[in-house]
Amino acid sequence: MSAQINAAETLLSVSTAPYIKSEDTVSKIMWKVNLALAPAAIFGVIYFGVPALINIVVSIIAAVAAEYAVQKIRKVRITAFDGSAFLTGLLLAMCISPEMPPYMTAIGSVIAIVIAKHSMGGLGQNIFNPAHIGRAALMVSWPIAMTTWSVIKTPVDAVTSATPLGILKLQGYSELLETFGGQTELYKALFLGMRNGSIGETCTVLLILGGLFLVWKKIINWQIPVVMIATVGILTWIFGPEGFFTGDPVFHMMAGGLIIGAFFMATDMVTAPITKRGQIIFAIGAGMITSLIRLKGGYPEGVCYSILLMNCVTPLIDLVIKPRIYGTGR
Template sequence: MFIITSSPHTHSGKLTARIMLWVIVAMLPAICLQIYYFGYGVLIQAVLAVAFALFLEFLVTLLRGKTKLFYLSDFSVVLTALILAVAIPPYAPFWIILIGTFCAVILGKHVYGGLGQNLFNPAMVGYVVLLVSFPLQMSTWMPPISLLSEPPTFSDAYRLIFFGVSTDGFSLHQLTRLIDGVTQATPLDSVKTGLKANLSLEQINASPLFTRSWFAGLGWFQINLAFLFGGIFLLWKKIIHWQIPAALLATLSLLALISWLLTDNTPSPLWQLFSGATMFCAFFIATDPVTASITPRGKLVFGALTGLLIYLIRFYGGYPDGVAFAILLANICVPFIDQYTRPRVSGYGRK
């Protein structure tokens, strides 16, 4: 008798741990640039997030009676923690990253049964909980440290995160208030707020936060460029597929171009592409293999839908970036998208 087994009968050789490690490697240049432009707070937040995420994974392993490395060996929780850590303000209080990591790992992942069964991107679940619950802390960004007369040292960063003041006793607000024209927000937030106040783009771009070009704010353009190169590396390694990032960026670019051509006082499409978390989302968040669409046409639909939602939130919503909400809303639509974009099985007609 023949032993009947389910397909597929071949293995691609891409182990989950190896995939996660390559994605982490692709993120490292952008993380290093974030540390360069925004200081050691990025590094401290990343260490806190990864350490607490590993602890939570180990705790869940014990509670569910699994072997010691059952959840830890695939490195997925490390990637989730890193994505969340680079998304929050570098000098947010330490309890912000702990709460976000708990929500990402427990509420975004393990309540559904663990990796492969979660419906929503875990890092974005944690980020949205923080954004809705603690808007002040989540909007208090340090301007690029090159604009500061006395950039915070590692000791300053540690004390700002854990105690709220630097080694000299200055709060984050006091460290930045002497910089003319700088508000503690991202360039996307500054533009959105400025346009609502009927300021022109020229007046907004007078701030030291901006590069006075079509691209983006100081530091943000370079970081987005690093995420773009990291994404191209992942495409070259065949870790991700091209459909989602291509559809997302094309949709956002097209809609931003239409707004730019038809509306006065609107940032250019290039500015939209290299501001905020655009490239980060396109290559590292939206391409999550668990929560994104899995069919070839479905990936195009999912990417286009995410790009559309980012555009709508940025231009008409209450949040300056909108990446996290766009991803979670698109995740809801994945079963519907996959249902209607399934490839036709060879030998069967269309119904």
């Protein structure tokens, strides 16, 4: 009898909740997201050259160093090498111009880590996406540097230093098609990444593959990226430049930072709502704000600000949209 009790004690362990265990850790999740971003980042380096590589390296080093320094000063456990700071630096670098002076990139990374992340308590307690806070700070501080693009050649050999969204905003849709040699060539350039833009936002196909990898690994849900991208497509089609239903939804869904923002920033598990219904509301709001800025604002792109504005609403969404308690009615 005593032997049976001892055997039962070794098999049964009573502890407090939660009881669900997972092999995933913060570090594993962060490095998987970094891996998903790697192909698009490598393409950006190949396409834009050494300046892009320098900015990516500087951004990552500055982010990791800033996190290490802050945690050392605060005398808390050092987690600077768990991949989260690396991810913030990589995301920031992928959302800026390859022509950005490296010292500005470093400042943006420090702002993202110190102000957006650790001033609020560190990982898991930040309200806003740190990389987008860093990008917004750089845009406010050095708008010319943030909108200075590489000089590239389009399929019709017309040298341009503007992004497709910039051409659309300043010159119109007809000039955009003429620059790229027609709608088919425009879509091809957007899909394959043969166009101007930030370091990591140009190659749509690689970003989508990276996002699908995260969905497959169950690191993110499909609702936010799909709904956000679809919202932008629908609204830009309905409220086109020449009246209702005259827009080009395919262009707007692939142009700018929508794909990288929808898959890798709006889905941030810290700053996005926790319920699926809440995530859908979040995504619709982000898509609506992005479309409003693109169609009616003076700035050609709106993904960064749309996600940051919806980050403000996330606590309210979580307060109103609560998951049903198991065993209870609706």
